[in-house]
Amino acid sequence: MARRNKGALALLVCICLLIASAEAEAPYRFFDWEVTYGDISPLGVPQQGILINGQFPGPEIECQTNDNLIINVRNSLPEPFLLSFNGLQQRKNSWQDGVSGTNCPIPPGQNFTYHLQAKDQIGSFFYFPSLAFHKAAGGFGAIRIQSRPRIPVPFPPPADEYTVLIGDWYNTSHKALQATLDSGNELPSPDGILINGKGPDGANFTVEQGKTYRLRISNVGLQNTLNFMIQDHDMSLVEVEGTHTVQNSYTSLDVHPSQSLSVLFTANRPARDYHIAVSTRFANSTLNSTAVLRYAGSSLPVSRWLAAGPSDVNFSLNQARSIRTNLTASGPRPNPQGSYHYGSINVTRTIRLANSAGQVGGKRRYAVNGVSFVEADTPLKLADYYNISGVFRLGGIPDAPPVEGAAEVRNETAVMDSDHRSFVEVVFENSEESVQSWHLDGYSVFVVGMDVGNWSEQSREGYNLEDAVSRCTVQVYPRGWTAILIALDNVGMWNVRSEVWARRYLGQQFYLRVYTPTHSFRDELPIPDNALLCGRATATNSSRLASRY
Known part of the structure; x- marks a missing residue:
């Protein structure tokens, strides 16, 4: 009788484990979108807009924390297209970031299916088209991530x-x-x-x-x-x-x-x-x-x-x-947000980033620390994965702006290198008369300080190290600075960009490579089976290229 009870108990435990395992995987939500041009006139003037499923703005993404989002995008435009998801952090998965440094564009008449997850997230965000100047034509829509019921x-x-x-x-x-x-x-x-x-x-x-x-x-x-x-x-x-x-x-x-x-x-x-x-x-x-x-x-x-x-x-x-x-x-x-004491972590690196403008080859360019980003013929993430040399220069963005007047703006496909799990202080410095807005894909950052005037090491005395808001986009006021703290715990190639879109288009952006030599799927997900290949990482030669992974 005791043996039967033990057998029944073991069976019950197995059933419970199977149920728990089934419940552990978050739900899947499927979206099928077609991107087209269409006639719109939001201010009374007819013009060509980018529609998603015939809608302007596009359909809303409604989901809950940890939901898996399967978004099939068919590009019916006569030119390449990409969508990016502003603030929807892709943990260990910059393969899905939807910007030119990580993804090949969706060719005209073809489709790409994004596999995203609202991992450990709540809140309000949006998606938008990231290539060329498509953002000025629409193609954007809202994202709502609701809290789980409990x-x-x-x-x-x-x-x-x-x-x-x-x-x-x-x-x-x-x-x-x-x-x-x-x-x-x-x-x-x-x-x-x-x-x-x-x-x-x-x-x-x-x-x-x-x-x-x-x-x-x-x-x-x-x-x-x-x-x-x-x-x-x-x-x-x-x-x-x-x-x-x-x-x-x-x-x-x-x-x-x-x-x-x-x-x-x-x-x-x-x-x-x-x-x-x-x-x-x-x-x-x-x-x-x-x-x-x-x-x-x-x-x-x-x-x-x-x-x-x-x-x-x-x-x-x-x-x-x-x-x-x-x-x-x-x-x-369910744990309080304040249990993460970011203010007690030792900073391992300080990076100062300054926006600037200048002429390169007789044309207006915008830069970060004197470097104006140039788009490459191959997504940087693919070049890094396949060990393709000559696509970008690692370490091309210095940790501090040049001394005023010491260097001119130069064009370069530059990437800033960083170590996985380092804790970094970044200071955005603005010497211009306009407000700047900066965004880092893949992360939320602690906004610990901002002011007008020049930043110095003494400015840290006024940092908020207790309850600073954590967000993905920060502003820098005219002739001022903004300081953030970041735990670089998300491996990948991530876009750091001006959200003043003309400045971003003309070079005020770069990519941050958060790197670990372990190459474990625990730290970063493998390249997706449906990844588009282009440039020097085409389907023809990718099989001949050695990956870092």
């Missing part, structure tokens, strides 16, 4: 959630804008601002009086910081690019290029229509646009309202400093 969220469930994609926009075609840059000229000012792909009062959001709503806001534009406000309503900031924040109240919020955030607001005003106002900041001329916030059942139209947004750098700087991590909240896991 993970507590630090606010009551809202009555509803709305995506708000804001961005500056040109009536000029993206090809004409690209030609302007290629000829060595600068872009003119944008023609307007879009809210969810529509011009003034084209977008509307319906709410019920007394209920609380969540807005997931992303700046998908090309260059402008945008100020966001709701007429007669305060907003509570609750999330920034996957980090739950201290829930401060704001009347308006600056959203810099490529940044995303979430706010809660309560429909607690008299029932009528109100304006949501979006306006450019730090620009030579101010552009404004509005959407309509409609109280259900109200017949009172929106009243005339001229949004008086902030106008000075100090306001925006102080607001940015007030954004801090909610240390009592869970993130994608």
Whole structure:
């Protein structure tokens, strides 16, 4: 009898282990997208836009933490195309990053299937086309990563959630804008601002009086910081690019290029229509646009309202400093976010990155530490994998900017090398009069300090080493600096870029190679079976090339 009980117990344990194993794999979500050109006129001027499944903006990706996303993209454009997923960190998998340094473009008439995972992530993000100047034609859409049902969220469930994609926009075609840059000229000012792909009062959001709503806001534009406000309503900031924040109240919020955030607001005003106002900041001329916030059942139209947004750098700087991590909240896991004490880790390397501009061969170029990035004929990730020499220069980006006036801007396909699991301090320095916005693929970074003036080692005394917000896109104010700390725990080839898109197109970017000699699949996933091959890593010769792995 005892032997039978032991056998039954063993069988029960096996069944439980099988069930646990089956439940351990996160769900799969499948998307089938076709990318085409189509006629759009968001500001009333007909133009050619990039549509996904006939939509502008494109379809929304809705998923939960750890979900596997299988996104099949068919390129029906007459030119190569790539999508990148801004803020959706690919752990150990820069093969799926969707930028020219990691992926071959999808040829016209062909498809590529992205295999992504929202691994240990929550929050608000977006996707966009990364090649040429496609971003100026559309092709972008929202990403929502919801918390798993059992993970507590630090606010009551809202009555509803709305995506708000804001961005500056040109009536000029993206090809004409690209030609302007290629000829060595600068872009003119944008023609307007879009809210969810529509011009003034084209977008509307319906709410019920007394209920609380969540807005997931992303700046998908090309260059402008945008100020966001709701007429007669305060907003509570609750999330920034996957980090739950201290829930401060704001009347308006600056959203810099490529940044995303979430706010809660309560429909607690008299029932009528109100304006949501979006306006450019730090620009030579101010552009404004509005959407309509409609109280259900109200017949009172929106009243005339001229949004008086902030106008000075100090306001925006102080607001940015007030954004801090909610240390009592869970993130994608049930443990409090504050259990990771980033401020007590020893920094192993300091990197100072300065943006600059100059002429190379009689044409305008933008640079990082004096180096203007030149696209290669082969994705850098493939060249590294197959040991193809001459595609890029490792160590081509110095750890500090040249002494002022000591060196001119030069063109080079340069890669910065780094060690896996090092803990790095990066200081972005801005000597220009415009706001800069920087993004690092594959990572979230701790934004520990920012100020106007020059950075020095004494600046570290003012760093926030307790509850700095962790995010993937950071701004640097005019004549100022921003300091971040990064745990380089994600092996791969990752794009570091300006999110002022003309600057990025003209060279203000580079790739960071996070390297480990172990070549274990524990540290980095193998090259995908469906990887596209191009340039010097074509299907014909790839079998002859030795890989590093």
